[in-house]
Amino acid sequence: MGRPWTINHGPTPEIRHNDSHIQWKYSNETEWHNLIDINSLKGIDGTNGTDGTDGKDAGLTWDGTTLTADNPEVIIQLKALLGIS
Numbered sequence: 001m002g003r004p005w006t007i008n009h010g011p012t013p014e015i016r017h018n019d020s021h022i023q024w025k026y027s028n029e030t031e032w033h034n035l036i037d038i039n040s041l042k043g044i045d046g047t048n049g050t051d052g053t054d055g056k057d058a059g060l061t062w063d064g065t066t067l068t069a070d071n072p073e074v075i076i077q078l079k080a081l082l083g084i085s
Contacts, residue, residue, distance in 0.1 A: 011026035020039070023032040059070030069075050078084075 019033040
């Protein structure tokens with residue numbers, strides 16, 4: 001029977017973020033290296049969305065067990081979207 005193999009993959013890479021950058025280092029290092037400036041990941045602001053048809057919420061209530069709606073049609077539509085009979 002052969003001897004079991006031990007594979008050494010080396011130090012583990014670690015990732016974190018601070019206020020300005022996503023940073024990385026190996027587990028055996030103490031100094032963090034900047035990977036990318038967080039601000040470079042943000043695009044321009046989009047336009048504001050529009051309100052619903054009548055500007056009202058769906059009237060949904062969750063009591064921890066049961067979902068109810070002011071309008072029963074909302075529950076029918078949710079069940080259809082989720083594939084629930």
